[in-house]
Amino acid sequence: xxxxxxxxxxxxxxxxxxxxxxxxxxxxxxxxxxxxxxxxxxxxxxxxxxxxxxxxxxxxxxxxxxxxxxxxxxxxxxxxxxxxxxxxxxxxxxxxxxxxxxxxxxxxxxxxxxxxxxxxxxxxxxxxxxxxxxxxxxxxxxxxxxxxxxxxxxxxxxxxxxxxxxxxxxxxxxxxxxxxxxxxxxxxxxxxxxxxxxxxxxxxxxxxxxxxxxxxxxxxxxxxxxxxxxxxxxxxxxxxxxxxxxxxxxxxxxxxxxxxxxxxxxxxxxxxxxxxxxxxxxxxxxxxxxxxxxxxxxxxxxxxxxxxxxxxxxxxxxxxxxxxxxx
Ligand code: NAI
Numbered sequence: 001x002x003x004x005x006x007x008x009x010x011x012x013x014x015x016x017x018x019x020x021x022x023x024x025x026x027x028x029x030x031x032x033x034x035x036x037x038x039x040x041x042x043x044x045x046x047x048x049x050x051x052x053x054x055x056x057x058x059x060x061x062x063x064x065x066x067x068x069x070x071x072x073x074x075x076x077x078x079x080x081x082x083x084x085x086x087x088x089x090x091x092x093x094x095x096x097x098x099x100x101x102x103x104x105x106x107x108x109x110x111x112x113x114x115x116x117x118x119x120x121x122x123x124x125x126x127x128x129x130x131x132x133x134x135x136x137x138x139x140x141x142x143x144x145x146x147x148x149x150x151x152x153x154x155x156x157x158x159x160x161x162x163x164x165x166x167x168x169x170x171x172x173x174x175x176x177x178x179x180x181x182x183x184x185x186x187x188x189x190x191x192x193x194x195x196x197x198x199x200x201x202x203x204x205x206x207x208x209x210x211x212x213x214x215x216x217x218x219x220x221x222x223x224x225x226x227x228x229x230x231x232x233x234x235x236x237x238x239x240x241x242x243x244x245x246x247x248x249x250x251x252x253x254x255x256x257x258x259x260x261x262x263x264x265x266x267x268x269x270x271x272x273x274x275x276x277x278x279x280x281x282x283x284x285x286x287x288x289x290x291x292x293x294x295x296x297x298x299x300x301x302x303x304x305x306x307x308x309x310x311x312x313x314x315x316x317x318x319x320x321x322x323x324x325x326x327x
Pocket of ligand 1: 021022023024025026027045046048050051055076077078079080082103104105115127128130131166
């Protein structure tokens, strides 16, 4: 874990042009933070509503090849699955000799889907925060945590540039930090969360709904209990602020006893085996190849799974409840 030391790194990037490629969740927030921290920021975007938004926010917006030609430091802030083609067709042919390329996730560089030329400095700044949050904390004089890494360092100044950019993004203010990581580690921890507890949460909620309604609970009571009341979000905030088990204090003793005795029953050896297999599938590229095939095949499985999820009776009941709640 690192904080900015007293060394003046700013000279490394003070007069450089920062090109933000993509003005979406992360792009907008990072562009605004860097500009407000005194850097010279331009935006590269296809001609869509995101480009209009960037213009509205006062940025000079160019098409992606043009922005890349002008930039010394390029932030690649478009969705991971399209980065490979955009890089090959619009960035690689135009990127300046000796430029710096900053990823916000480990995915494309770790799997080798993007292999920047050897003269390019490759960095990763992967916020542990959603896009609007990166801006929100900045305007409130707070920081945000990120996993950061130097991937390729032809000029031996990658770390300096990285630290300066983290600083100018506002990362080192209260509540923030940069965790020195790697493209591999970021890919593993990010995907493994999605493939385990996040996915398990969705499907265990569905199983809970099936069981509880079968035993006579009303759909509304179940949906409110599980997530619609916002209690889940409060628990997550308590975990963030107090720690995973320390936040148990905020629950009743009956609840604590239930969680501590019943929770472990679900974490069987089979569960741990599945978790480990998924981690291996992430590290050896099996999942990435599967997702690549899925994209090439027109998202058939992806779309079908979305449709299947909508077929569950909980969906209709959720819509009814959300109408009453005015959502
Ligand atoms: P996003 O989905 O908000 O990206 C939107 C941008 O992509 C827009 O500027 C749009 O014009 C551009 N775009 C979309 N399709 C395009 C296409 N076919 N060709 C050219 N441009 C296209 O992206 P987001 O969520 O900000 O993610 C950017 C990076 O940040 C990714 O590497 C992601 O893993 C990383 N990240 C995202 C976080 C988040 O909270 N969303 C959190 C941490 C990292």
